[in-house]
Ligand SMILES: CC(=O)N[C@H]1[C@@H](OP(=O)(O)OP(=O)(O)OC[C@H]2O[C@@H](n3ccc(=O)[nH]c3=O)[C@H](O)[C@@H]2O)O[C@H](CO)[C@@H](O)[C@@H]1O[C@H](C)C(=O)N[C@@H](C)C(=O)N[C@H](CCC(=O)O)C(=O)O
């Protein structure tokens with residue numbers, strides 16, 4: 498049995514595109530495995546996602562299990578570490594998608610060029626089709642190189658190399674963002690110039706539009722109908738930890754999001770700012786033993802786009818938390834934004850909620866779906882969503 502495999506790569510958006518694609522494929526009646534940052538869902542079995550892309554031994558085990566459960570499709574996030582370390586060797590890739598490439602993981606790759614080359618490897622494995630976001634500068638470069646390689650017969654002529662864009666109406670899949678509200682977006686895709694009419698997705702922001710178009714184009718390459726794609730996208734009610742609104746009866750507006758790169762944080766706060774009139778209060782940090790260069794950059798972005806910043810710990814890992822926040826502070830100061838440093842993440846969230854005034858929006862960035870905090874070799878239970886709920890409950894109990 499051949500399992501049809503979709504591999505998604507890029508700095509941001511892989512998880513979201515994977516969830517969208519799975520929803521579409523299931524709408525089309527296909528059983529689908531999902532391997533990525535949040536979970537490794539292999540039919541009846543669900544494994545913890547220790548790595549976004551696991552080792553080739555683990556992947557082979559997953560594929561054997563998919564086969565034994567007669568599951569014919571798998572959507573996989575393919576990380577740059579995974580590509581660089583050959584974790585997908587021996588795994589066929591039928592369709593490949595590229596979201597974008599912006600700064601991250603320079604601790605590992607050292608240069609953006611190395612990071613790009615690692616990502617590009619996926620596209621030389623794709624056996625049937627690939628879709629690339631050409632509004633991204635690295636995406637455009639990849640797309641042109643792939644077409645050139647196909648002209649030189651280094652890539653088989655029957656493999657479809659297609660583009661997605663919101664800027665170039667000549668792209669294979671051109672999109673218009675019709676509506677963008679806190680509840681979600683309305684998108685109008687044009688496939689080779691032909692309009693699909695409006696497509697609804699229950700997640701906000703321009704990045705959702707990009708992710709939706711990529712999922713949609715990959716599904717079309719695999720033969721799904723427009724109706725199935727539209728219905729599959731509409732059915733997806735959200736992705737854990739991606740612009741996740743924390744419901745409460747106290748009228749406090751809080752969003753939890755996994756943005757942990759400069760580009761993701763910029764997009765997240767831009768979306769939040771566009772959809773909300775009041776003050777943005779941003780609670781965030783940066784991971785330890787990871788790309789240090791992004792810390793002041795993320796500080797500057799949060800400072801420029803927020804009314805107040807609470808700089809806190811993300812996953813400090815083996816680093817001294819205060820050293821990480823000091824590096825972030827440099828950027829926040831440069832932006833001239835008022836801020837507080839509170840190393841204890843739950844206390845930082847509490848301070849944000851204490852300072853909340855009607856009309857504000859609290860954005861808690863960096864950990865999204867994560868249910869733990871990595872501190873000095875220990876994996877301690879921690880969950881942004883639960884922290885918000887606990888704090889709100891504690892406040893109500895105190896008042897009663
Ligand atoms: C850093 C790293 O890549 N670790 C991988 C490695 O684990 P390991 O047992 O050899 O090492 P480890 O226990 O994770 O510790 C290594 C890190 O801790 C630091 N350390 C360790 C001990 C100590 O006393 N002090 C200290 O500073 C080291 O400097 C080093 O940075 O080998 C394991 C088995 O294969 C992997 O599971 C594990 O991935 C960890 C979980 C990880 O987070 N890796 C990241 C970098 C990764 O692969 N990420 C990509 C997704 C990235 C993305 O696209 O966003 C992925 O596919 O998961």
Ligand SMILES: Nc1ncnc2c1ncn2[C@@H]1O[C@H](COP(=O)(O)OP(=O)(O)OP(=O)(O)O)[C@@H](O)[C@H]1O
Pocket residue numbers: 507508509510511512513514534549574576596597704705707708738739740754755756757760761762764765865
């Ligand atoms: N297309 C996009 N462009 C830029 N930022 C995005 C995009 N899609 C999502 N984001 C932001 O990046 C964060 C991570 O998104 P997502 O989990 O889908 O990406 P990812 O590539 O799987 O990340 P990771 O590999 O680190 O798990 C989101 O919470 C959001 O803030």
Ligand SMILES: N[C@H](CCC[C@H](N)C(=O)O)C(=O)O
Pocket residue numbers: 534549757783784785787811812863864867
């Ligand atoms: N896949 C990313 C996740 C980072 C999440 C963030 N919370 C952090 O710990 O930096 C990584 O392994 O670098």
